[in-house]
Amino acid sequence: MAALHTSLAETNDHLVVSDDPEHPANHICTLCRNFYSQGWVGGTGGGTSIKRGPHIFIAPSGVQKELMQPHNIFVLEHANRSYIRKPLDLKPSACTPLFLAAFDRGAGCCIHTHSQWAVLVTLLVEQEAHTNGQDSKGKCFEIEKIEQIKGIPQGRTKQGMLGYFDKLVVPIIENTAHEEDLTQSLEEAMEKYPDAYAILVRRHGVYVWGDNVQKAKTQAESFDYLFRLAVEMKRLGLPWVA
Numbered sequence: 001m002a003a004l005h006t007s008l009a010e011t012n013d014h015l016v017v018s019d020d021p022e023h024p025a026n027h028i029c030t031l032c033r034n035f036y037s038q039g040w041v042g043g044t045g046g047g048t049s050i051k052r053g054p055h056i057f058i059a060p061s062g063v064q065k066e067l068m069q070p071h072n073i074f075v076l077e078h079a080n081r082s083y084i085r086k087p088l089d090l091k092p093s094a095c096t097p098l099f100l101a102a103f104d105r106g107a108g109c110c111i112h113t114h115s116q117w118a119v120l121v122t123l124l125v126e127q128e129a130h131t132n133g134q135d136s137k138g139k140c141f142e143i144e145k146i147e148q149i150k151g152i153p154q155g156r157t158k159q160g161m162l163g164y165f166d167k168l169v170v171p172i173i174e175n176t177a178h179e180e181d182l183t184q185s186l187e188e189a190m191e192k193y194p195d196a197y198a199i200l201v202r203r204h205g206v207y208v209w210g211d212n213v214q215k216a217k218t219q220a221e222s223f224d225y226l227f228r229l230a231v232e233m234k235r236l237g238l239p240w241v242a
């Protein structure tokens with residue numbers, strides 16, 4: 001029998017219905033279709049979240065991210081972290097606390113990918129540490145003198161983009177059994193590296209964020225380009241830093 005009472009959180013459809021392709025509920029669906037074609041969000045892994053004004057738009061958990069529709073999207077009040085729209089029979093993405101960590105630090109969009117290049121880079125950094133008899137925990141991915149580094153901003157506490165001669169440093173955190181258990185180490189890495197716009201997760205993928213959707217997307221593309229290049233460089237015996 002249909003419920004007689006429908007809570008506010010189950011309705012509020014107006015928050016996700018819009019003709020504007022850049023409305024977050026539409027934009028998340030379009031972006032995830034694009035990311036699926038790049039191998040970033042296949043098999044339900046990965047995702048993306050957008051903040052607009054006081055609201056955070058979040059995809060459901062465990063769904064085919066490339067098939068999502070705007071009415072599947074959750075809406076959260078950032079200030080008090082309460083859901084003001086909750087689609088029935090769905091759970092919000094397990095990545096939600098990690099996306100919130102980026103929004104708490106001023107991001108407008110956060111992208112999580114399961115890109116194989118990101119995963120391989122974390123394995124190569126681990127392997128190099130072990131080869132040198134070191135602990136891989138706490139080691140970062142570092143690369144320099146590659147033009148695409150200029151696609152990454154200098155950092156939250158700085159103005160402008162990195163230059164060709166700057167070294168890009170991407171922290172790596174260790175994976176956990178459950179996505180939400182990554183939150184503490186992700187936040188610690190964000191505090192330790194306040195200028196980072198991406199954090200790799202060992203054997204898992206990467207979180208990339210930006211001040212707005214366009215910046216998060218182009219930065220995610222630049223990071224992925226560099227991860228892929230780094231894997232190929234390693235295969236050819238070329239060093240990432242001089």
Ligand SMILES: CSC[C@@H](O)[C@@H](O)C(=O)COP(=O)(O)O
Nearest residue numbers: 043045046047061062093094179
């Ligand atoms: C292939 S399952 C991957 C998930 O466990 C997780 O890593 C992930 O990225 C997506 O979580 P989800 O809750 O579906 O948004």
Ligand SMILES: [Zn+2]
Nearest residue numbers: 045046179205
């Ligand atoms: Zn994941």
